[in-house]
Amino acid sequence: MRTVRLEKIIETVEKLAIESCYIAKKEMTEKIDNALKIETSDLGKHVLEKLLENAQIAEKEWIPYCQDTGVAIIFVELGEEVIFDSPGFIDALNEGVRRGYKKGYLRKSIVNDPLRRENTGDNTPAIVHIKLVKGDRLRIKFCARGSGSENMSKVKMLKPAEGWEGIKSFVLETVKEAGPNPCPPIIIGLGIGGNLEKVPLLAKNALYRGIGSEHRETFYTEKEKELLEEINNLGIGPQGMGGRVTALEVHIEEAPCHIGSLPVAVVIECHAHRYREVEL
Amino acid sequence: MIHIKMPLTEETILRLKAGDMVELSGTVYSARDATHKKFFDALENHEAMPFDIEGQVIYYMGPTPSPPGKIIGAAGPTTSSRMDSYTPRLLELGLKGMIGKGKRSMEVRESIVKNKAVYFVAIGGAGALAAKRIRKSQLIAYPELGPEALYKLEMDRFPLIVANDSSGNDIFELARKELNR
Structure with a gap:
């Protein structure tokens, strides 16, 4: 003991x-910096530049x-x-x-x-x-x-027959409806399986899996990539100003579920991604 | 980049177009969910609003507490759509502009056109950047609401983007059209 x-x-x-709340994760600022290189819209680029400036001010001048x-x-x-x-x-x-x-x-x-x-x-x-x-x-x-991104997150009980295509259209519909509200560029935590109370926890666990990390199984890694591409094809862009960069990453976590259920939860996370962990 | 000063003249408002990058200087008032509810309680009871709303701009924002020696804490925008049900009435009373983040309802957009007003978005989540462009902050009313209290703010070249202009254009729709072209 x-x-x-x-x-x-x-x-x-x-x-x-x-x-x-004060220090942006380096992995996030690096992601935004890379996003700036692929963003095509002028307003989108302007927003990403301001986000990097914001992270610098926050840490240097000690403002959340x-x-x-x-x-x-x-x-x-x-x-x-x-x-x-x-x-x-x-x-x-x-x-x-x-x-x-x-x-x-x-x-x-x-x-x-x-x-x-x-x-x-x-x-x-x-x-x-x-x-x-x-x-x-x-x-x-x-x-x-924050409430901006939490309010845009959703849970839905799909039919098993809807499968991956059903999950995908639910995610795309949720991100589209959220538009600029959750402060894109966003990260998606996607929970699949479990039951009604477990699935949002899967999604939140996925969200905090670590920027740059991949699912342990290729089967899901490919799905993460596929969804990321389709989300970015929506053209919402940084702060909804249009452009290539709507989401930075998609993280999936799955769990066994009932023969009659296909629970899905989409947790949208803003670019601030306030998160720290420690082992005592 | 367009520089504008408060109070907003009709000429300025008519000139602003959705998608314009703007820097705004001068006085605006901060108010979010609970503050709006208080405004409406006052109107309901035929009491005066705690400030003269005519010609003013409201910033949907609830800051972090100011540490000693600082003017304000982080001060970025909150989601505007939560204020949609209140906005048309305030525009009828003479409000000329709003600052927030995200889309507005069709009813608000129509009221913006009808009342020759403008809706700006600030950069969502960029609270530290916003704090640097606020020169003064004064508590006006409702201290019991904590971060939702009504503050009078003095902005200095505060970075904004015009989202809904007085001719009915919407930046989020324009962005989508641009993509489909």
């Missing part, structure tokens, strides 16, 4: 929250990359051999969010109730997903998701 101090958890989440510092989503991979020095693991994750959003001057965007809508004032509660894994490792993945 391995003991982890809850104070360490708090400090870690605080640090990840601040870092993810985007004002929507989002809802805090924390994915935890918790080893079965890990124990904590005191009770209150979820409270510790929330305390980390509270401190990070306060010390980092990040926007508090959470309301206490979906209809009565009073701001909680500290961006808690975070949305936490815990997965038990073998061994004594503890991995914390922190994601800040």
